[in-house]
Amino acid sequence: MDPQQLRTFVTVVRLGSFSEAARDLGYTQSAVSQQIAALEADLGTGLLLRRPVGPTEAGARLLEHAGPLLVRLDAARADVARLAGAPSARLAVGATPLAVGAALGRALGDVRRAHPRVDLVVRVVAQQALPALIATGEVDLALIDGLAAPSDPLPLPDVGPLSTVAVDEQPVAVALPAGHPLAGHRGLALADLSAARWLEAPDLAPTADRLRAATGVDGFRPAVRYLGTDVRGLLALVAAGHGPAVLPAAVAAGAPGVVAVPVREPRLVHRTELVHGSLPEGPAALLAGLLGG
Known part of the structure; x- marks a missing residue:
């Protein structure tokens, strides 16, 4: 063929x-x-x-x-081409929206001090698109986040021989409007909210399919689809009562009109992984060592 x-x-x-x-x-x-x-x-x-x-x-x-x-x-x-070519002065870093944070900023500062002429680009891309961009060389490496069981790897598509290293795990919470009947609970079982109408935000939060797989329960039907990467906009919709969303607890906490109730069952975490292919010596290899070391 x-x-x-x-x-x-x-x-x-x-x-x-x-x-x-x-x-x-x-x-x-x-x-x-x-x-x-x-x-x-x-x-x-x-x-x-x-x-x-x-x-x-x-x-x-x-x-x-x-x-x-x-x-x-x-x-x-x-x-x-990466293995056969000379070290590149370009560094293209991919990241899912919630994976961009202080750790990446500090590591990029170290890389720029070591390679002051590096041509640096940071691309914020949805999780489902990033593995293919890494495999095909459009980005050199990426930080990808998502929902997982503790210590389990993220479920990523098989697009080639990629290396993954866990760099962070954080507790997750259900973001609810402040007046929601469950907002005062100390913890929630996700299955108890399966009949609710949810906010579907595939670029920021687990989709209905992912929640059904995690709980083994049908439901989690979307009321509103939010297609974007601005988490503040998503939380504003939560506060207005358009549906709950599962987010890292630290992201959901403190948003105006939103209460973050910890997910107690099933046991889940918000996991961030460093994902890359082969990395010859240069800025990309240095960044991978800083983030994954």
Whole structure:
């Protein structure tokens, strides 16, 4: 299976058009059609409906494989390039929104003192996107946070050979409006709130799927979807009664109109991990040592 043909197939499906895919990829429309025809011939089945453009049943199944396959190919290229190349003066650091904190700031200060000419970029990205960015070399290393059982690793997608090191674990709490009937409790079982309508904030807090997996209980249906990385905005919605959210206790505590009630059951923590691929000597290796040492 030719990787370029696979990329072309994914682009046609994403854009829903052969002509738009040609413009996006810098090909002629006939070249795109030829690549799709060659891929279909290779696999012995039709992959795309032409009018309107969309995947066949076989094409939809191929699409499920295509993303991980292309990421692994890009990851392999980036990994070899890191090992074979000279140390880079660029340092691209990824972080999930709640993983940006004082420890990262101090470590970056040490790196800049050791490498005053370093070209430093910090990218704040949602958890689900960061592992692929690390594997493909778009960021050198990242701090990723999420919900986990104590001492358990974060559930990250398999996008290549990545190293993970725990750098922090903090207690978690349910953020509730101050007038909520459970706001005065010393602790809560998450399952007791499964029937509540929740704030779904996939860039900041565990999703309903994650809460169901952690508790083994159905429910946790979202009332409002909050798509953003500003935790103050999320807490303002909690205070206004639009739904609870599970957050690090230190983040939820002290927000106006919000009470942070500790999660007692199941046993969960807010875990932060340092995640990276191979790191030749240079600013990225120094930062990894400072954060993970």
